[in-house]
Amino acid sequence: MRIAELSRRTGVPVPTIKYYLRERILPPGRETTGVAPRYGPAHVRRLNLVRALVDVGGLPMATVRDLVADLDSRRTAPPPLRDVSARTTALDQREHRETGLWREASAEADALFHRRGWRIRENHPARQQLIGLVVHLRQLGQANLLGLLDEYAASAEHLATAEMRAMPAESDASSALEDAVLNMVLGDVISSTLRRLAQEHVSVGRFGAGGVDHRSVDREPASETG
Amino acid sequence: MRIAELSRRTGVPVPTIKYYLRERILPPGRETTGVAPRYGPAHVRRLNLVRALVDVGGLPMATVRDLVADLDSRRTAPPPLRDVSARTTALDQREHRETGLWREASAEADALFHRRGWRIRENHPARQQLIGLVVHLRQLGQANLLGLLDEYAASAEHLATAEMRAMPAESDASSALEDAVLNMVLGDVISSTLRRLAQEHVSVGRFGAGGVDHRSVDREPASETG
Structure with a gap:
């Protein structure tokens, strides 16, 4: 298909597509001498991925570019987690390395992985985090x-397994990786949104309903169920 | 205690404490004519809260200021969720309101809340999200x-209930609210970090281990257990 149809199918404006092509976020179309480049299903899929990461995941364009470059360079490796996980916290860990507290926490993390049967490589960014x-x-008394x-x-682990099951089974290696990244980022947003709602539900039991109508409450406060 | 001791106890430098005082992120100390203002346990608690929100939660200072103002103005209401939830996504929802898709999705959300017995007010930001x-x-085909x-x-809901149980039982109304906000923000970071690690664990089963040592794998790939 030509760029105009690619735009119609994905809802992404032509100038935006051209920007993605320049930035190599979208791979070039198939060139034939004398005619405009042609685009295929992989381009549709890639545009949907980029839109989801930006519009729903809220990732900055620089992060999306790195993610996509990771995807293109390591087709058979696990989804590139580096950049997505880097955004979850502002923790500066450098000052803590090699302290007693750090070594203790490191042993705790490894014990947790062992209990769950997780094999996590030592320099995985999320392990450090x-x-x-x-x-x-500990330092904050929390x-x-x-x-x-x-x-x-x-x-x-329960949700990650369910997310993996929810991926289309017939997808080939390259689209499976794209789906994995999508599921990871979208799953984060769904998960944190439902955390907010669950916390609202649970906190009404402890703090009172504030502006919410009390009269229909017929359950025990959550803090007494444990 | 004086400001120097407040700084020693919390690890927050005196100039930073003065900045928080100017910005009303920290309430003023008790003033007695002729002596320097004195600070108490509420100031220690508040400084720990602010450090956790900034250092661990990665919240921008403007968000922390609004959160703290909410805390101070609504002592008996549920934890102020507005600003924290606003950062989880870049979704622009305005264009979708009042469409058929929106009404359908709205009914779906309400059905979910009904199944779980959650009472969520109609204009809750996380509900809209x-x-x-x-x-x-739906639009992205995901x-x-x-x-x-x-x-x-x-x-x-399971985790929100556990987080609520983990709060110190003896805390008074004002520190309970601070603890609730802390648990919410820190729980988010813990939760998303462990999601990354669980996804790594699960994806190795599907995509192969990449740089990870394969030889100690003695479990079935996660995608075949469901």
Whole structure:
């Protein structure tokens, strides 16, 4: 198809498509001498991916460009997690490396992975981030949440497995990777949105309903069910 | 205590504390004529909250200021969710309101809340965001994740209940609200970090290990367990 039809099918304006082509976010079309370049299903898929990452995932364009470059360069590797995970926190971990607290937290993280049977490589950015989080929570006197690490992990694994199952089974290697990245980013947004709603539901039990109508409450406050 | 001791106890430098005082992120100390203002446990707690929101939660200072103002103005209401939830997505929902897709997605969200017994007010920002997400996923042809909404919701509720239980039971009304905000923001970061690690674990089963050592794998790929 030509660029005009690619635009119609995806809802992405032609100037935006041309920008993505210049930035190599979208691979070039098939060139034949004398006619305009032609685009195929891979271009439609890529545009949908980019729109989802930007419009729904809220990722900055520079991150999307890196993600897409990772996708194109490592077709058979696991989804590129580096850049997406980097945005979840502003933790500066450098000052904590090699301290006793860090080594302790590192052993805790490894014990958690062992309990769940997760094989996580030592320099995985999310592993470093988890260790930094444990250190920070201790220092802030917020260690109470650390008692829930196993529950967070079990829940994350349950959802990751479900997300993997939800991927189209017939997809080939390259679109499977794109789907995995999409599921990861969109799953994050769905997950954090439903966390907000669940927290609203649970906190009404503890703090009262504020502006919400109390009269239809017929359940126990959540804080008394455990 | 004086400002120097407040700084020692919390690790926040004196100039930063003075900045927080000017910006009303930290309430003023108790003034007695002729002596320097004195600070108490509420100031320590507030500084820990602000550090956690900024250092771990990665929230911009403007958001922290609004959150804290919300906390101070609505002592008995549920935790202020507005600003924190606003950062989770870049979804522009305005163009979709009042369309058939929107009404359909809205009915779907309400059905989900009904199944879980959640009472969510109609103009809750996260409700609007969930509806916008459903609309976007449909338009992007990524509706497969929508089949998992109930699982995301069940998992979110399970964790929200656990987070609420993990709050110190003896806290008074004002520190309970601060703890709730902290748990919400820190829980988000813990949750998204463990999602990354779980996704790594699960994706190795489907895509192969890439740079990871294969030899210790003794489990079935996750995609075949369901």
